[in-house]
Amino acid sequence: MARWRKRLVWAIALCLSGGCLSPKPAIDFTLQPYTSIPIDVSAPAGGERLPEPKSDDDSKPKSAEPKKFEERLKIPRELPGSDAEPIPIPADPTKRDERAAAIKKFYEQPLPPLPADIVVKPGPAGAPLTLAELQAMAAANHPKLRQAAADVEAASGATIQAGLYPNPTIGYEGDTIGSGNTAGQQGGFIEQLIKLGGKRRLAQAAAATEWLNARVALRRAQVDLTAEVRNGYFAVLVAQESLRVSKALTTLTEEMYRIHVERVTQAKLDAPYEPMQLRVLAVQARANLIQAQNRYRSAWKQLAASMNQPDMAPTELAGRPDMPLPKFQFDDVLPLVVEQHTDVASAQNNILKAQYLVRLAEVTPIPDVMVRSVVQKDYTTPPFNTTANVEVSMPVPLFDRNQGGRLQAQANLARAIEEIPKVRNELTKQLAEAFERYINAAYLLNYYRSHILPDQVRTYRGVVGRYQIEPDRITLYDVVNAQQTMAAAIQNYLSALGSAWQAVVDIAKLTQADDLFGAGQPMELAPIPMLDEKK
Numbered sequence: 001m002a003r004w005r006k007r008l009v010w011a012i013a014l015c016l017s018g019g020c021l022s023p024k025p026a027i028d029f030t031l032q033p034y035t036s037i038p039i040d041v042s043a044p045a046g047g048e049r050l051p052e053p054k055s056d057d058d059s060k061p062k063s064a065e066p067k068k069f070e071e072r073l074k075i076p077r078e079l080p081g082s083d084a085e086p087i088p089i090p091a092d093p094t095k096r097d098e099r100a101a102a103i104k105k106f107y108e109q110p111l112p113p114l115p116a117d118i119v120v121k122p123g124p125a126g127a128p129l130t131l132a133e134l135q136a137m138a139a140a141n142h143p144k145l146r147q148a149a150a151d152v153e154a155a156s157g158a159t160i161q162a163g164l165y166p167n168p169t170i171g172y173e174g175d176t177i178g179s180g181n182t183a184g185q186q187g188g189f190i191e192q193l194i195k196l197g198g199k200r201r202l203a204q205a206a207a208a209t210e211w212l213n214a215r216v217a218l219r220r221a222q223v224d225l226t227a228e229v230r231n232g233y234f235a236v237l238v239a240q241e242s243l244r245v246s247k248a249l250t251t252l253t254e255e256m257y258r259i260h261v262e263r264v265t266q267a268k269l270d271a272p273y274e275p276m277q278l279r280v281l282a283v284q285a286r287a288n289l290i291q292a293q294n295r296y297r298s299a300w301k302q303l304a305a306s307m308n309q310p311d312m313a314p315t316e317l318a319g320r321p322d323m324p325l326p327k328f329q330f331d332d333v334l335p336l337v338v339e340q341h342t343d344v345a346s347a348q349n350n351i352l353k354a355q356y357l358v359r360l361a362e363v364t365p366i367p368d369v370m371v372r373s374v375v376q377k378d379y380t381t382p383p384f385n386t387t388a389n390v391e392v393s394m395p396v397p398l399f400d401r402n403q404g405g406r407l408q409a410q411a412n413l414a415r416a417i418e419e420i421p422k423v424r425n426e427l428t429k430q431l432a433e434a435f436e437r438y439i440n441a442a443y444l445l446n447y448y449r450s451h452i453l454p455d456q457v458r459t460y461r462g463v464v465g466r467y468q469i470e471p472d473r474i475t476l477y478d479v480v481n482a483q484q485t486m487a488a489a490i491q492n493y494l495s496a497l498g499s500a501w502q503a504v505v506d507i508a509k510l511t512q513a514d515d516l517f518g519a520g521q522p523m524e525l526a527p528i529p530m531l532d533e534k535k
Helices: 001-018 024-035 095-105 133-142 143-160 199-265 274-306 331-342 340-361 403-469 476-511
Strands: 169-175 187-194 369-378 388-391
Touching: 133 199, 143 199, 169 369, 187 388, 187 476, 199 274, 199 340, 199 476, 274 476, 331 340, 331 403, 331 476, 340 403, 403 476
Parallel strands: none
Antiparallel strands: 169 187, 187 369, 369 388
């Protein structure tokens, strides 16, 4: 026996060393159809590397003489746009008329066309849609809630099924057929399994906890959908304000460019090249306007998809991104989150389920009884009576007393108990991170409200006023710089508003509040300055 055991060990070792028990060949065979598919074969192949461009000085002998100023600042050939032709203006400054005509002709080149305005429809009743109306539309249409409701019904069915009695079994039974050239004993039987120890009741109770969890998941789906709509709503509000600011900035930048061109063509103090910089800013403003439009379209499509209406056209929304923020206090919010969150409720239900399963594992060794009854007519010998037999049997838990199942159920219960502090710790981390963003945004918005925006608006108006009075001391570039700085401050304020509302929605998602604005006194925010004001 020992010799055969040694041979078996050596055979297994040789088999492993040869790879016959390794899953690698099977994996390679499964992957073969995928690894043999050509991918991205139409991508352009890399050609020969282009030679490095040589500067004008490469062919000249090196000398110790320093380069001239204009040579040191010459634009390298590697930079895009370095091949642009100079402005075709007569070099003789005394030829004013010719210079003015050449400048006018050069700057008559039109700016890129403005994109068409986005058409925004009024609401169904002629009024802008409110956040509450968006939430109602999402709740009535979104498949996420319908799927969660279907899961509740499925869990209800599973609970009912777990508590049903086993079906009886009926059948035909013939014995001693052909004995003495007779039909033998002919009849039928019925048998029934009787579960003891409360197994059926415990299995149904464990299934009922899954039904409870399905209802918790339905509530979680509602909370997730509510947060999704809120995020989409505020994203659209911020995007439409950013679009309005970009449009006003485009108009203002173009006006400054036109003013500068007029000054140059009228032989004022400006140099002929100076409007070029403003033209660059005007074109960049148009590009920013296109990006703002695309951002609005994207935000609206995401909001419409959240309501399961992806084809819904852009529609007016009630509210502004600078509306008052809800006020939250961490110490007030944390108890609500760690005690009432759906993740905590689900973990508590899982403990209850694990307890039922532990008890079920304990009673599993209790034998179930099989009762069998047979009724037959005896055709072997007269008087051919009808007989009945009854069998009662049960397994004897001699070897299998569900020892492993009980150990597994107890370990699962221990794990379920530890899940609650784990979930609460994770929720606390998420809340702390959301509050960090919320508090930072609140301070930043307060600075914008009290200092940054008022000071920048005053600065812009002051520079414009002084430029009108002292054009020789305040250049148009000073006005442009003030305008660009103010526009950047407003865009940064809009970004801060978007971040603030994102943090608010995340906190409300953790508290799972149905009313976003029902938590305490609102926090007032600074109104967004109007760049198109005639001031």
